[in-house]
Each structure stands twice: as structure tokens, then as C-alpha cells.
Amino acid sequence: MSPITTIDKVGDYVGQAVTLRGWLYNKRSSGKIQFLQVRDGTGVIQCVAVKSEVGDEVFAACDALTQECSLIVEGVVRRDERAKGGYELSVLRVERVGTSTDYPITLKEHGVDFLLDHRHLWIRTPRQRAILKVRAEVMRAMADFLDGDGFTRVDPPVLTPSSCEGTTELFHTQYFDEDAYLTQSGQMYLEAAAMALGKVYSMGPAFRAERSKTRRHLIEFWMIEPEMAFYTHEDNVRLQEAFVSHVVRHVLTTCENELATIGRDIAKLERIEPPFPRLSYDEAIAWLQRHGHDIRWGDDFGAPHETELAAQFDRPVFIERYPTQIKAFYMQPDPERPEVVLCADLLAPEGYGEIIGGSQRIHDYDLMRQRFEEHRLPMDTYGWYLDLRKYGSVPHAGFGIGLERTVAWICGLEHVREAIPFPRMLYRLYP
Numbered sequence: 001m002s003p004i005t006t007i008d009k010v011g012d013y014v015g016q017a018v019t020l021r022g023w024l025y026n027k028r029s030s031g032k033i034q035f036l037q038v039r040d041g042t043g044v045i046q047c048v049a050v051k052s053e054v055g056d057e058v059f060a061a062c063d064a065l066t067q068e069c070s071l072i073v074e075g076v077v078r079r080d081e082r083a084k085g086g087y088e089l090s091v092l093r094v095e096r097v098g099t100s101t102d103y104p105i106t107l108k109e110h111g112v113d114f115l116l117d118h119r120h121l122w123i124r125t126p127r128q129r130a131i132l133k134v135r136a137e138v139m140r141a142m143a144d145f146l147d148g149d150g151f152t153r154v155d156p157p158v159l160t161p162s163s164c165e166g167t168t169e170l171f172h173t174q175y176f177d178e179d180a181y182l183t184q185s186g187q188m189y190l191e192a193a194a195m196a197l198g199k200v201y202s203m204g205p206a207f208r209a210e211r212s213k214t215r216r217h218l219i220e221f222w223m224i225e226p227e228m229a230f231y232t233h234e235d236n237v238r239l240q241e242a243f244v245s246h247v248v249r250h251v252l253t254t255c256e257n258e259l260a261t262i263g264r265d266i267a268k269l270e271r272i273e274p275p276f277p278r279l280s281y282d283e284a285i286a287w288l289q290r291h292g293h294d295i296r297w298g299d300d301f302g303a304p305h306e307t308e309l310a311a312q313f314d315r316p317v318f319i320e321r322y323p324t325q326i327k328a329f330y331m332q333p334d335p336e337r338p339e340v341v342l343c344a345d346l347l348a349p350e351g352y353g354e355i356i357g358g359s360q361r362i363h364d365y366d367l368m369r370q371r372f373e374e375h376r377l378p379m380d381t382y383g384w385y386l387d388l389r390k391y392g393s394v395p396h397a398g399f400g401i402g403l404e405r406t407v408a409w410i411c412g413l414e415h416v417r418e419a420i421p422f423p424r425m426l427y428r429l430y431p
């Protein structure tokens, strides 16, 4: 038998016979010639079987192949300028591995609910495969950047006794005789880990029972959370712009084919480099007011506000120093203006909204204790977090970046649901 290879590597075998293993994506045929589109996870290649060359038996075997059946095909690799990947296979032999009849996803257009109900099969299509590939490269780029910059990966728990970002969106579960919640953010644990290891990050799922049905919200999403001891707000923001730019550059170099399959305008991504523009919350409010929005100082931004603010720029924009009252209890007040906190949200261009939330954290024991009282946080579940301010506390900062929103932006997707293999959304837990 000829060497087994994958579609992305056939270029190494021009003029030679190879064996490919995959699935039938599509097929065209006339009475004398069959064009099989075979995919194997690394790409798609056209395999051509000419009746007069392969003989009746092989031709009949090709004819019997149906959409999404699995197969092994042996053939000679030919360079072909017109072919999508640049190569074609002249079939010598095919073997069907698994049958497939009445495959539900045909090549015509389907409604999104139908596709989501068949997500387990939808992910086989070239566009969905390309998005999942980009997602994997985004994660690789994030980990590479942080690993190369002195960070240690730390994994916070998923089951927690308390909340991080607010109590209304918690998923409750039972932990034997105690109440427990699925994590919303590993931040508090990462703050503890930063005091042990200096610079740390986590990469994992976060859960929010948000009753929002928007193109930016998932119930289960993935977050990457760096946390750095001795970092100020300024250090934090600089790290974020270098980090995001690195991720975009990595995807541009490693996912050229995938971005083309998705139809992404890469010129928009090529502009992403530091420094990113910054607006203060005050400036953002004033700008929105000048542009006809009914919004007051102290209000939070909605999706339309974020979209319009970001539309002024060709790269992501930081909105800094939000009012203390609308942000999380742990954020460090600006020493010159305690009514605002040393935080920044990063808004992606092209209407993708907030992809990062970050801040400098309160490191003073008395102030943190005061916040606990103001927010009525129970000492039995949060006491340990106060300890971090009691034993060798230092200024520190960190951020959380939403993986699906980042992937949706980089791929130019309409909705975050395509940026995760099996989306959990409001009223959708299947498949």
C-alpha cells in the first residue's frame, strides 16, 4: 500500500501514489467520470475517477459513495492550478469505511436553528472547521505569549462557594450538604496564586446564567485570565495591547487558508498593533451625548453605545476609569478621583463589543474590608480573600479576555455561537 498521509501534506508527494483517509464531502459525476470531494480535517481535495482508467469495479465503488460516508482512497497526486488547494488525486482505489444515508445537512442553505440542532454534524463543514481551527490557534497564541513572558498557568476551581462578578447570574448546584456555584471567573483564586507565583494565568470555562439573548452572550464561555503581582493599571493596559496584537498576528500567519474559507477581510486585522487608542469613561459619555444618545454619567454602556464608540477607530479601544458604583467591588479607586476606578474595558472594532474586562485590584486591607461591608459579602465564604490583603499585600492587576468574542471578532462572525464547538445559550443545552 502507498504511504498514508493527510490532505495538507499531499504537496510532498506529487506524481506518487498516496493513501488518504476521510469523509466524502460532496460528489459530482457523469457516466464516465466522478469528482469526489474528500475532506479529512486538514483540508478538502478533489479525487478524480475516470471509468476507462480505473475499471468498472472501482468506478462502481466510487459511485456508491454517499455524502459524509467515511472512506479510504488511494491515488496519484497531481498538481492542478485550478484545484482549490493546488492538488488533485487520480483515484486508483477506494474503500468505504462507514456508510452514511440521508445526511441531514445538505449543501443548500439551512436555518440556524436546524444547524444548531445538528451542531454535532455542522462542525464538519469547511467553514465551521476553519473557525474551530482559528479558535485553537488563538488559544495557542495566548498561552505562548504568556508562557514566554514569565507567566505560570494556574487552574482555579470550577465549583465555588461564592461569586466573583455578582450574584444574579450564578448557576447553583448542590455540593453534598452545601450550596455551590459554577465559577463566573477565576479571578479571586488567581489573585491568591499571583501572590505565590508572581505572574499567573488561567484558561477555562466560565458560567453565567444571563438571560441575555444577544450575539455576544453565551451561558458557558471560555475566559483567559492573567493576574500580575506588582502591576499597576498602566502596566495592565500595556500588557493587554501587546497580548491582543500578538494573538491577531499569530492567526494571520498560521490561519491564512482558514480566514480565506471564512471570507474574512484580513486588511482589517493587519492594522491591529499597539498602541491602542484610549478614552476615559468621561470622554466616552460626552462623545455619546454629543452624538444624540440619552446617556448620563453613571450609566453603563449598552451594545449600541459600545459599537458606536468603537466605530471611530480601526483597532480596539480602551475605555478607562468607569464610575466605582457600576464596577465590581474589588477594583482599585483612582487615588485622585475615588468616584472612578482604575479599570479598562477593551472594545473590539467592527461592532464586536467588549472583549476584555480588567482592573487594578484593591490591595489595602481596610478599604477591602469596607467594600465587604458595603456589598454585604459573607465572611465565611470570602474571608480567605481578605487574608491576601493581610499577609504581604501588594498592588496587583489583571484582566479576563473572552475567547469566543475574540474569535468572533478575528473571524468576522455574526454571532459568538459559531466560535465554540458546542454552544450553551439561553434555552439551548442540546446537543
Ligand code: 4AD
Binding pocket: 164, 165, 184, 185, 186, 187, 208, 210, 216, 217, 218, 219, 221, 223, 225, 226, 354, 355, 356, 357, 358, 359, 398, 399, 400, 401, 402, 403, 404, 405, 416
Ligand atoms: O468583564 P468580565 O465580567 O470580567 C471578569 O469576569 C473579571 N473577573 C476578569 C478578570 O479581571 N480576571 O468578563 C471578562 C470577559 C468579557 O470582556 C467578555 O469578553 C467575556 O469575558 N464574557 C463573555 N463572553 C461570552 N458570553 C458571556 N456571557 C460573557 N460574559 C463575559
Ligand code: MG
Binding pocket: 345, 354, 356, 357
Ligand atoms: Mg465586563
